[in-house]
Amino acid sequence: xxxxxxxxxxxxxxxxxxxxxxxxxxxxxxxxxxxxxxxxxxxxxxxxxxxxxxxxxxxxxxxxxxxxxxxxxxxxxxxxxxxxxxxxxxxxxxxxxxxxxxxxxxxxxxxxxxxxxxxx
Amino acid sequence: xxxxxxxxxxxxxxxxxxxxxxxxxxxxxxxxxxxxxxxxxxxxxxxxxxxxxxxxxxxxxxxxxxxxxxxxxxxxxxxxxxxxxxxxxxxxxxxxxxxxxxxxxxxxxxxxxxxxxxxxxxxxxxxxxxxxxxxxxxxxxxxxxxxxxxxxxxxxxxxxxxxxxxxxxxxxxxxxxxxxxxxxxxxxxxxxxxxxxxxxxxxxxxxxxxxxxxxxxxxxxxxxxxxxxxxxxxxxxxxxxxxxxxxxxxxxxxxxxxxxxxxxxxxxxxxxxxxxxxxxxxxxxxxxxxxxxxxxxxxxxxxxxxxxxxxxxxxxxxxxxxxxxxxxxxxxxxxxxxxxxxxxxxxxxxxxxxxxxxxxxxxxxxxxxxxxxxxxxxxxxxxxxxxxxxxxxxxxxxxxxxxxxxxxxxxxxxxxx
Numbered sequence: 001x002x003x004x005x006x007x008x009x010x011x012x013x014x015x016x017x018x019x020x021x022x023x024x025x026x027x028x029x030x031x032x033x034x035x036x037x038x039x040x041x042x043x044x045x046x047x048x049x050x051x052x053x054x055x056x057x058x059x060x061x062x063x064x065x066x067x068x069x070x071x072x073x074x075x076x077x078x079x080x081x082x083x084x085x086x087x088x089x090x091x092x093x094x095x096x097x098x099x100x101x102x103x104x105x106x107x108x109x110x111x112x113x114x115x116x117x118x119x120x
Numbered sequence: 121x122x123x124x125x126x127x128x129x130x131x132x133x134x135x136x137x138x139x140x141x142x143x144x145x146x147x148x149x150x151x152x153x154x155x156x157x158x159x160x161x162x163x164x165x166x167x168x169x170x171x172x173x174x175x176x177x178x179x180x181x182x183x184x185x186x187x188x189x190x191x192x193x194x195x196x197x198x199x200x201x202x203x204x205x206x207x208x209x210x211x212x213x214x215x216x217x218x219x220x221x222x223x224x225x226x227x228x229x230x231x232x233x234x235x236x237x238x239x240x241x242x243x244x245x246x247x248x249x250x251x252x253x254x255x256x257x258x259x260x261x262x263x264x265x266x267x268x269x270x271x272x273x274x275x276x277x278x279x280x281x282x283x284x285x286x287x288x289x290x291x292x293x294x295x296x297x298x299x300x301x302x303x304x305x306x307x308x309x310x311x312x313x314x315x316x317x318x319x320x321x322x323x324x325x326x327x328x329x330x331x332x333x334x335x336x337x338x339x340x341x342x343x344x345x346x347x348x349x350x351x352x353x354x355x356x357x358x359x360x361x362x363x364x365x366x367x368x369x370x371x372x373x374x375x376x377x378x379x380x381x382x383x384x385x386x387x388x389x390x391x392x393x394x395x396x397x398x399x400x401x402x403x404x405x406x407x408x409x410x411x412x413x414x415x416x417x418x419x420x421x422x423x424x425x426x427x428x429x430x431x432x433x434x435x436x437x438x439x440x441x442x443x444x445x446x447x448x449x450x451x452x453x454x455x456x457x458x459x460x461x462x463x464x465x466x467x468x469x470x471x472x473x474x475x476x477x478x479x480x481x482x483x484x485x486x487x488x489x490x491x492x493x494x495x496x497x498x499x500x501x502x503x504x505x506x507x508x509x510x511x512x513x514x515x516x517x518x519x520x521x522x523x524x525x526x527x528x529x530x531x532x533x534x535x536x537x
Binding site: 027030031033034035037038039040042045 | 435438439441442443445446449453454457458461465476479480481
């Protein structure tokens, strides 16, 4: 069985929605993760708050530090989870249930995590 | 207390204390000898008390007889010179001086240290529970076999191998260092948790043994709380969990000792004092910054002390199971989580819950089919009956079988109308 990371890219919810709406999204996210964990397919995960975020960029032979955003506003990484799956297709099925996808333009990127076996 | 009840009662409370103290004195390699001397002490009591009458202070009598037997044993067998001295080079016990110390303090210290010794990582979990029952709780082989639904032989073998392991690994009866305590404590708590569950969920028909298992697990957990080194948040959380469950011990059995399922229990018989204690220990568990699985399970158990079906109750239980499963997967938690999901998220019919339940694919588990039977009821009764029948074939308890049969009959009647 492989591990895949599911990376959520979306707008900063607190800028576009009420606290009540945020709470609903939070519950949906917890239920979605709980559903994966109930199949014994959950490996880990974290939310990535939008405050205290910086980008260090190499420009003109210098490291420049900027505050977020980090590119297109809908492409900011808001969190990730790691799932266990037999194939990328199975991991994609998990990703399809992610509540982040309710927002137009938001996305979930599915990437396989390399096994530290020197081959992959 | 009548004499014929007194000895078994004292055996249950004092045997393990005597064994722990003697074992601490002799070293864990001599566990079998410590057990023999403790047993022999009770044999002497059983032989002499009916003739000479019960001594005015039976416990003190037992301790002094045990001490004498231990001394005699050591002298008679020259064990002292040949085996004990080489092992205890720097710590030679003075047999004639203070000697074997059966003070309250040393008893609880010895039992605690024994708990940590038994929970040594080298001993398999099943054997740890067996050893704990035998050595820390004074259970008979028969009772242990009954609790595990297995034979005396199996238990004897299991205990023998575990004792061998303790000897080979040269496990010491001592408090592990501060760093080691946290690592070992996990094992200790797992053993106590299994011990309690063995009593609470055992399919054994012997309800007295089942309850004793629960009470012993609670007594040992409390021993950890009484010691400042081990009075840690997860320990309090575990005891809280046990209190909440134990509050239903009375209400969950009928006059014949058969289990009464949660839904059918008379909640006025739930023990409010234990529920209040559970709340208290849960509050004490909230110090510190780690949330253990015991914290989460205790919180779930707290919500189950409220019988009324409210949305708040089920939403809280659902979120707690979501967290529990992220921490540690178990089929039971997965099934209970899906039941809570059905209860909490019913606004858009039961399709979501059915879909999630089917994804669990725990087709060999009776509760999996019972859950699907429940969820399909009213939506697709034929499927519901099919699942309930599968559950019936897999379930072992009488109460479970009765409940399932009743549901099937009800549904078949509805279908034929």
